[in-house]
Amino acid sequence: xxxxxxxxxxxxxxQQRSADTVERILQAAARVFxxxxxxxxxxxxxxxxxNLSIGSLYQYFPNKDAILIQLVRRHIxxxxxxxxxxxxxPLPDTLEAKLDLFIAAAIDAHRGDPRLHxxxxxxxxxxxxxxxxxxxxxxxxxxxxxxxxDIPRLTAWFVITTIESLTHRYIGDHPEPDYPxxxxxxxxxxxxxxxxxxxxxxxxxxxxxxxPRRATEGAGAGTxxxxxxxxxxxxxx
Amino acid sequence: xxxxxxxxxxxxxxQQRSADTVERILQAAARVFxxxxxxxxxxxxxxxxxNLSIGSLYQYFPNKDAILIQLVRRHIxxxxxxxxxxxxxPLPDTLEAKLDLFIAAAIDAHRGDPRLHxxxxxxxxxxxxxxxxxxxxxxxxxxxxxxxxDIPRLTAWFVITTIESLTHRYIGDHPEPDYPxxxxxxxxxxxxxxxxxxxxxxxxxxxxxxxPRRATEGAGAGTxxxxxxxxxxxxxx
DNA sequence: GACGATAATGAGTGATTACTCGCGTTTCTA
DNA sequence: TAGAAACGCGAGTAATCACTCATTATCGTC
Numbered sequence: 001x002x003x004x005x006x007x008x009x010x011x012x013x014x015q016q017r018s019a020d021t022v023e024r025i026l027q028a029a030a031r032v033f034x035x036x037x038x039x040x041x042x043x044x045x046x047x048x049x050x051n052l053s054i055g056s057l058y059q060y061f062p063n064k065d066a067i068l069i070q071l072v073r074r075h076i077x078x079x080x081x082x083x084x085x086x087x088x089x090p091l092p093d094t095l096e097a098k099l100d101l102f103i104a105a106a107i108d109a110h111r112g113d114p115r116l117h118x119x120x121x122x123x124x125x126x127x128x129x130x131x132x133x134x135x136x137x138x139x140x141x142x143x144x145x146x147x148x149x150d151i152p153r154l155t156a157w158f159v160i161t162t163i164e165s166l167t168h169r170y171i172g173d174h175p176e177p178d179y180p181x182x183x184x185x186x187x188x189x190x191x192x193x194x195x196x197x198x199x200x201x202x203x204x205x206x207x208x209x210x211x212p213r214r215a216t217e218g219a220g221a222g223t224x225x226x227x228x229x230x231x232x233x234x235x236x237x
Numbered sequence: 238x239x240x241x242x243x244x245x246x247x248x249x250x251x252q253q254r255s256a257d258t259v260e261r262i263l264q265a266a267a268r269v270f271x272x273x274x275x276x277x278x279x280x281x282x283x284x285x286x287x288n289l290s291i292g293s294l295y296q297y298f299p300n301k302d303a304i305l306i307q308l309v310r311r312h313i314x315x316x317x318x319x320x321x322x323x324x325x326x327p328l329p330d331t332l333e334a335k336l337d338l339f340i341a342a343a344i345d346a347h348r349g350d351p352r353l354h355x356x357x358x359x360x361x362x363x364x365x366x367x368x369x370x371x372x373x374x375x376x377x378x379x380x381x382x383x384x385x386x387d388i389p390r391l392t393a394w395f396v397i398t399t400i401e402s403l404t405h406r407y408i409g410d411h412p413e414p415d416y417p418x419x420x421x422x423x424x425x426x427x428x429x430x431x432x433x434x435x436x437x438x439x440x441x442x443x444x445x446x447x448x449p450r451r452a453t454e455g456a457g458a459g460t461x462x463x464x465x466x467x468x469x470x471x472x473x474x
Numbered sequence: 475g476a477c478g479a480t481a482a483t484g485a486g487t488g489a490t491t492a493c494t495c496g497c498g499t500t501t502c503t504a
Numbered sequence: 505t506a507g508a509a510a511c512g513c514g515a516g517t518a519a520t521c522a523c524t525c526a527t528t529a530t531c532g533t534c
Contacts, residue, residue, distance in 0.1 A: 011480090011481090013480095013481090014479085014480060014481090015480065015481075015530095015531065015532085017480085017481070017482095017530080017531080018480075018481060018482090021481080021482085037362065038276075039275075039276040040362075042520085042521065042522080043521085043522060043523080044520095044521080044522085052482080052483095053482060053483045053484055054483085054484070054522090054523080055482065055483050055484060055523095055524080055525085056481075056482050056483070057523095058522090058523060058524075059481070059482075062523095063522075063523075064521095064522065064523090122359040122360065123359065123360055125274065154418075154422065155422075158403070158422060158423075158426060161402075161403060161406050161407075161410075162399060162402075162403060162426075165398075165399075165402035165403060165405075165406055166395070166398060166399060166402060168402075169398050169402055170398075173398075181391075185391065185392075185395060186395075188430070188433065188434070189395060189399075189426070189430040192429040192430050192432075192433040193425070193426040193429050193430060195429075196425065196429040197425070248510090248511090250510090250511095251502095251509085251510060251511090252500090252501065252502080252510065252511075254500080254501075254510085254511070254512095255510075255511060255512090258511080258512085279490085279491065279492080280491085280492060280493075281490095281491080281492085289512080289513090290512060290513045290514055291492090291493080291513085291514070292493095292494080292495085292512070292513055292514060293511075293512050293513070294493095295492090295493060295494075296510095296511075296512080299493095300492075300493075301491095301492065301493090
């Protein structure tokens with residue numbers, strides 16, 4: 001019965017004109033989603049913002065979700081490319097320098113438009129397939145860091161998640177972010193954490209209750225993509 | 238003219254019966270929002286989940302947002318109460334124990350229903366007034382921690398935000414969370430960070446460069462935390 | 475410049491939504 | 505036990521939404 005809900009363009013642009021149209025739709029969608037949020041970012045509004053008729057929009061996107069998904073996919077591709085870039089060059093020696101690579105990548109990912117990032121990653125219904133891709137990207141970063149620093153996955157999960165979350169929050173909370181200061185502080189925190197973990201010495205806290213649990217693996221990031229099947233998470237009518 | 242869009246109940250329950258009704262509506266709303274998300278959590282669905290007619294729902298809530306707001310307000314009150322509880326008892330001596338209080342409070346706040354927490358804090362339209370309250374709560378926590386540990390506000394922002402964000406993410410990402418392990422790991426990270434910071438700053442906070450900007454308080458409208466003033470200063474890499 | 479292919483149009487459609495209002499039912503008070 | 509106040513009801517309404525389709529405009533090629 002043919003897939004009832006396609007998420008890919010229904011028509012492939014043949015001329016430059018329509019390629020531009022698709023681009024205009026995506027950029028307008030980004031703007032509209034940022035300004036109105038996903039739910040209130042109606043397709044008519046997007047078409048209007050793109051100086052386009054609603055019909056033209058539906059020539060290239062079968063439904064509203066497909067537009068968002070295209071936007072998300074671009075972000076995922078950017079993230080994947082960022083990780084690829086980190087790996088393709090020789091790794092730096094120091095712990096700080098290695099962390100710097102990941103921190104810089106996270107900041108870069110948010111720099112474009114943090115509000116769009118917010119809409120995409122927090123406010124929108126994402127189909128399980130995309131969610132899995134997102135999770136996979138996160139897991140990839142965790143895995144690479146774990147290997148690169150030779151640390152348990154739970155520790156790597158902490159580091160990667162800290163970088164992502166704090167960057168997200170810092171930029172969201174501070175209208176005029178001071179990136180270098182933030183970067184430095186974040187690196188300090190993670191460096192001290194990792195040095196302590198590496199030393200694995202009950203430095204100050206001989207109290208056995210306080211010794212860091214060496215991550216009964218698997219319980220940690222391993223379960224990464226178990227996405228506890230949220231039932232109707234999608235807004236989709 | 239009367240406010241065109243009230244967000245408070247339009248009718249105050251006089252009998253036990255209607256008080257129960259209001260409670261049922263709120264609990265049903267929580268369930269529906271969790272299951273369908275905010276946008277698809279329609280008022281009719283909420284009424285149905287509460288075994289109530291849609292008309293009755295609108296006896297006590299002037300519109301859909303008002304229901305959500307009541308839910309958010311409860312969360313804010315819980316958070317405020319949690320901070321109050323921390324302060325009313327004598328403070329523990331060790332750094333770890335102090336951090337434990339905040340970590341435990343954050344985990345508690347999420348334990349109820351992390352998915353509801355998600356809907357409330359990430360997916361829903363929150364009016365500026367509420368957003369300001371949320372920000373104020375965060376700022377309060379930052380302020381108390383800064384005072385309690387005698388550290389700069391940026392450092393306290395890092396600690397509080399890390400606790401909040403990582404707890405949120407950890408619970409969201411791990412269907413079967415191991416709270417003690419998480420708690421311990423988080424404490425380890427923050428303890429090492431704070432010990433390093435303290436060590437790097439001779440005689441703690443007497444250094445004038447590090448005095449926390451007391452953040453022209455009360456700026457409820459202003460984006461709460463402008464505290465990125467000279468942050469990395471004392472971190473002496 | 476003719477003609478088929480590609481692109482753009484926008485009023486219209488059916489579904490869904492938040493919310494209303496007139497009326498029946500239960501509870502309180504005397 | 506009667507009357508009033510509080511409560512509960514749910515079909516109905518206007519608005520809004522995602523999306524369609526018959527039509528017109530533009531492009532590429534000869």
